Amino acid sequence: MARSLSRSRAARVALTSTVALAAGLTLAACGSDEPAPGGAETGASEAPASGTVTIVAHDSFSLADGQLDEFTARTGIQVEVVQPGDAGTLVNQLVLTKDAPLGDLAFGIDNTFASRVVDEGVVVPYSSAVPAAADAAQHAFGDGNELTAIDYGDVCLNVDHAWFDEHGVAEPVTLDDLTEPEYKDLLVVPNAVTSSPGFAFLLTTIAAQGDGWQDYWSALKDNGLKVAEGWSDAYFTDFSGGGGGGPRPIVLSYASSPPYTVPEGGTEPTTGALLDTCFRQVEYAGVLAHAKNPRGAQELLDFLLSDEVQEQIPTTMYMYPVSTTVDLPADWAQWAPLAEQPYEVDPVEVAENRAQWLEDWSETVIG
Amino acid sequence: MTLTTTRRAPTAPPEGTTVLAPGRRRAHGRGLRTLLWALAVAVPLAFLAVFFAWPVVVMLAKGFVVDGRLDLSGFADVFARPRTWRIVGLTLAQAGLATALSVLLGVPGAYVLHRRSFRGRAAVRALVTVPFVLPTVVVGVAFRSLLVEGGPLGFLHLDGTFAAIVAALVFFNYAVVVRGVGGLWERLDPRAEQAARALGASPWRAFRTVTLPALAPAIASSASLTFLFCATAFGTVLVLGGLQFGTIETEIWVQTTQFLDLRAAAVLSVVQLVVVAGVLTVAGRARTGRERALALGGERQGERPLTLRRTPGTAPGDGHALALGAAAVTAAVVVLLAVPLVNLVVRSLRVGDRWGLDHYAALSDEPAGVTVSVWTAALTSLRVAALATGIALVVGGLVALVLSRRPRRPAARRALSTMDAVVMLPLGVSAVTVGFGFLLSMHEPFGLHVDLRTSPLLVPIAQAVVAVPLVVRGVLPVLRAIDPRLREVAATLGAGEGRVLGTVDWPLVARPVGLAMGLAFAASLGEFGATSFLARPDAPTLPVVIFRLIGRPGPDSYGTALAASVVLAMLTAGVVAVCERLRSARGGLAVGGEW
Incomplete structure (x- = not known):
């Protein structure tokens, strides 16, 4: 009897909890439907001016305040944003879900991943007809129109002017300078395996040094190279000029980083980019194959190329707009010039060799 | 293990015990x-x-x-790589060492924070839990900016070392052990230990032969949780040590998110599952059979204030030295836990060259x-x-x-x-x-x-x-x-x-x-x-x-x-x-x- 008593007590608890769980899930499920009433299915078949379009983007994607609302007001299309992770995670998730994509438009595929995305058939061709499309074509990948360039930038070494002034050392200029004894223990770069700017710098050295790139990295290592996990780790913890007060005055960052180091009350930045060490990075958008709302995706892609979005790209995503008709922010125009001759590696070659290069790099640098 | 107490042990009644209850309760349908x-x-x-x-x-x-066909050749490939064996070894070494340290430091911590009372105890208990939730990018800042050359603790030369990873894992998991062991310890009836002492056992002996065995299930339970957290940590490992100290988890992360080599990732996931299942089995063995056989008292029953001086009128050898030792260890650990957190607060208040x-x-x-x-x-x-x-x-x-x-x-x-x-x-x-x-x-x-x-x-x-x-x-x-x-x-x-x-x-x-x-x-x-x-x-x-x-x-x-x-x-x-x-x-x- 003791057992049965405690059993029926337990059973009641169980029942109550089960009901609560079921109710909770039902409620939550209802709730989750709200933002997209009717949604995608109508959008695909009907005129573009309706439904919901979902953009799948990397962590760094964002638009200026209210711009997506403006888009909705103008087109009647609701926009949802999903952001699964960094550029690598984004691309791999897009590849894995290509038959049932997470959304309609992808943004944030860069030129180091472009080939993988196109080869896997993740995106379908679309030729935008907006004025900036001609500018975007300057950065096109391949000739299939699957990917449309939205912005670009240079991944370059940055130096802390203050540190070099203070220590009476001349700033380095070229990649080869970095293996010189006077720059021993001064350089920090993010890991090429775990960080996309880190990988971009690996490509810089491959473009610059050719087959000798592994020897170059060995020389860097012998000269006291520090490898940090990611960009923020390198820039804020190890770099002396990033605000975190680290020990090393040379870091891998972007050509666009210096304007943000103008001190309070100061007139010029305390850091600068070494424009002979840059890799040109281009970020693309593409309409996803099997998208539920391909028309909406196309309209949103056009919107990304519109002047109003393009001119905000420096402030929201720290990249340069592809459009040549919009003005750069004043401090960018002054302090963030792009490299005249950045290094580039053919995206097809990158796709073929990525794994091997990273393995070799790990062996040489990490051990 | 037998605990002698006058209190009724809240264990289940012997099998087959029946107690009469009002008849109307029998009406419940068995089917329902x-x-x-x-x-x-x-x-x-x-x-x-x-x-x-x-x-x-x-x-x-x-x-x-x-x-459409099952292909297990990945196992041979992955195990043929020397790197695989190294990361399995590193995983076991990191998680094992961090778990052992967490337990060694956490048990005295559980005693001080759950068995002794002092002003500010609640605050200290909350403080030790904070590391548990910090995002790894932040731990990277909090830890690495201390350890980096030229940083406040740069002279230790720990940046990017195995020791730094283990320290960070202990930083995360100390609270797991303190709370796990402390939760049981605070309600352990002190009279068993007192009886052992009365029969002539030294404080250390009484702890070792009476209290410690009673705590074993909680220690095993916390240790297995800590091991799981450590064996699956990836952000911390990557930020603090980088890939040279890669574990199974970081390798799965790299293979999946960077290389999209799902075959290697799947093999590694299975390896991880085997390791984890092994640990759970061992921990489960250590736990069962002891979990219910404990004599428990009310929460505050065995709690005494923590004093630096011996209570007047008690003889030397009353365990005061043991308590002081535990308090010293715990104080040291709490200071060490607090250093990265304080570092974080200090840095958040730094605005350019001034404070604000x-x-x-x-x-x-x-x-x-x-x-x-x-x-x-x-x-x-x-x-x-x-x-x-x-x-x-x-x-x-x-x-x-x-x-x-x-x-x-x-x-x-x-x-x-x-x-x-x-x-x-x-x-x-x-x-x-x-x-x-x-x-x-x-x-x-x-x-x-x-x-x-x-x-x-x-x-x-x-x-x-x-x-x-x-x-x-x-x-x-x-x-x-x-x-x-x-x-x-x-x-x-x-x-x-x-x-x-x-x-x-x-x-x-x-x-x-x-x-x-x-x-x-x-x-x-x-x-x-x-x-x-x-x-x-x-x-x-x-x-x-x-x-x-x-x-x-x-x-x-x-x-x-x-x-x-x-x-x-x-x-x-x-x-x-x-x-x-x-x-x-x-x-x-x-x-x-x-x-």
Whole structure:
């Protein structure tokens, strides 16, 4: 009897909890439907001016305040944003879900991943007809129109002017300078395996040094190279000029980083980019194959190329707009010039060799 | 192990005990009862099957099934790489060492923080829990900016070393041991140890032969949790040591998110599963058989104030030196835990070359590229965590309820112990595997016409999956320790079933539920596990906003990210403190969980 008593007590608890769980899930499920009433299915078949379009983007994607609302007001299309992770995670998730994509438009595929995305058939061709499309074509990948360039930038070494002034050392200029004894223990770069700017710098050295790139990295290592996990780790913890007060005055960052180091009350930045060490990075958008709302995706892609979005790209995503008709922010125009001759590696070659290069790099640098 | 006490041990009555109860209670239909029990088993198992096992299986299948055929050649390939053996060794070394250290330091900590009273104890207890939730980018800042050459602790030359990783893992998991062991210790009847002392045992001997064996189940339980957390840590390992100290988990992460080599990732996931299952089995053995045989007292029974001076009138050799030793160790550990946290606060107050609250003022801004203010994100975090905690409490509570039964049939008992191990697995399986598995399995799952992958509901569900084991480990020991005779007495005296529940069970379970709730909430706030790989919709949580802020150039974003991290830490400490209150508001017979 003791057992049965405690059993029926337990059973009641169980029942109550089960009901609560079921109710909770039902409620939550209802709730989750709200933002997209009717949604995608109508959008695909009907005129573009309706439904919901979902953009799948990397962590760094964002638009200026209210711009997506403006888009909705103008087109009647609701926009949802999903952001699964960094550029690598984004691309791999897009590849894995290509038959049932997470959304309609992808943004944030860069030129180091472009080939993988196109080869896997993740995106379908679309030729935008907006004025900036001609500018975007300057950065096109391949000739299939699957990917449309939205912005670009240079991944370059940055130096802390203050540190070099203070220590009476001349700033380095070229990649080869970095293996010189006077720059021993001064350089920090993010890991090429775990960080996309880190990988971009690996490509810089491959473009610059050719087959000798592994020897170059060995020389860097012998000269006291520090490898940090990611960009923020390198820039804020190890770099002396990033605000975190680290020990090393040379870091891998972007050509666009210096304007943000103008001190309070100061007139010029305390850091600068070494424009002979840059890799040109281009970020693309593409309409996803099997998208539920391909028309909406196309309209949103056009919107990304519109002047109003393009001119905000420096402030929201720290990249340069592809459009040549919009003005750069004043401090960018002054302090963030792009490299005249950045290094580039053919995206097809990158796709073929990525794994091997990273393995070799790990062996040489990490051990 | 035998504990002699005058208090009734709240163990289950001998098999076959019957107690007369009012006849009207017999009216319950047996069929209904069976149905409800079946539901209590089925609901949590279904939840874990759908939101844990299924995604993992789908992800593994992606690696092992090629063109519709099972292809296990990946095992040979992966094991042929010398690197594989190295990372398996490194995983065991890191997790093993960090677990051993956490236990060695955590047991004295449990004594001081749960067996002794002193001013500020609640604050210290909350403080040691904070590291548990800090996002890894922030731990990177908090730790590395101390250790980096030229940093305050740069002279130790620990930056990027194996020792730094182990230290950080201990930093994360110290609280797991303190709370786990302390929860049991504070209700251990002190008279057993006193009796041993009266019979001539030295304080050390009495501790070693009486107290320590009594604590063994809690130590085993905390150690296995710590091991699971350490063996599946990847952010910490990557930030502090980089890939040269890579573990199975970091390798799965690299293979999946960077190389898309799902075959290698699947092999490594299986290896991880084997390691984890082995540890769980060992820990399970150490736990069972002891869990119910304890004599427990009221919470405050054995608690004494912590004094630096020997109590006047007591003889030397009364264990005062032992207590002081424990206090010294704990004080040292708490200072070490506090250093990175203080470093974080100090850095958040640094504005250019001066000090100020500017970064805190910026918390209400909506910076370009982040889209929401830190406060909005904090609210989102709280809302998501509350939902996740709710789900985890229901699922974990049901699991604990089922596991607390002691069926007579050996087969049923074995089934329960299997279930006990299975519900722990969400802590031991790679978050990457689960996260990517969600992606592959949650599009129109089971033919339902919903895309759960991008549903806002998936985030709290993924968090709940990780929080369920925490709830189970917290609530189960108490449910097992409730003396059924208490209920029977109440029933005999005429209490209705609801009243028995309200007056006997609830007061006993309320506090451990509170504690478990606190940890589940903290785990959710800290975004553990698979959550970080979900395609999250547009309402970013606090850790996501911190991550975005610290991904932007400029000292201001950096400062705001640090201030936001301090907010996250305070939020956690606050939640834990509130849950502690929920515990101590209930007095009397209440007993704590393993947590």
